[in-house]
Amino acid sequence: MATTKWIVDPAHSEVQFKVRHLMITTVTGYFEKFNVEVETEGEDFHNTKSIVFTADVNSISTNNEQRDTHLKSADFFDADNHEQIRFEGKDYEELKPGFEKLNGELTIRGTTRPITLNVEYHGTVVDPYGQTKAGFSVEGKINRKEFGLMWDAVTEAGSVVVSDEIRLHCEIQLVKQ
Template identity: 50%
Template structure:
């Protein structure tokens, strides 16, 4: 099958977010503000699409400056040494997206549940495709190993991280 249609992410209508339990009682949500993604498809059919994604780790935003600074440090992303995280798909069947996620210097295969919300033409004549994608990773698999325990024995940051991607692609002419 020949991939012959190129799509680029519509960053104004997309969000790359993560959720992680804090002290096992509440959930902290963060997102990356600087990211890019492309898709190559056979026409408008996203089955077997090739997707590539990258985000600047220093663009992390959890609405808490001190926490963001900590996340950019070597305890987590080490944004200075590893400025980008990347994802390259291996397979996509419309429901499941499988690919290699690289954070820091570790690459692991991950699986995301994917739902195509639809393909539509906007008022400006641009064809757009919208997806919701979710999945879970263990942050320690990617050397994001910082850990602490409260006086009561609660883990401060869960190892499990939920990925939540709401993305819209624009068909390139």
């Protein structure tokens, strides 16, 4: 069977992260520039040969310029030396129809670690322009310190400023090439 290539439709996709701030609220951020490339056998995502996701660290946005600048600094992502975040999918396992686990390797700030993401496949359709598209919701959690994002601060009252756990949420629409 022939290999099918898929690329992200950036107008209909988003990559978000959520982190607890002062342990009382959640701050949401996202990457404005990212790419997803997938290769499958035919159009069957259960026979995936390759999944590669990259995000441009300099495109990070939390709707706060000062915080975004801090996140790009050496305290966090060190964008001057590590321009991209990269995920390579290794194993796509169906749990039940429409729900899968995607195991792979995530690289942040030069550190690569295995992670598992929960994937919900929403189906494949042909849009009004004749393009074949597939939709997914992807969720997971990482510990930022495992990737070298070590900056910490504690308030005078002893509260942690930024949690170690980062929740990931992506809505991805792929276009068949």
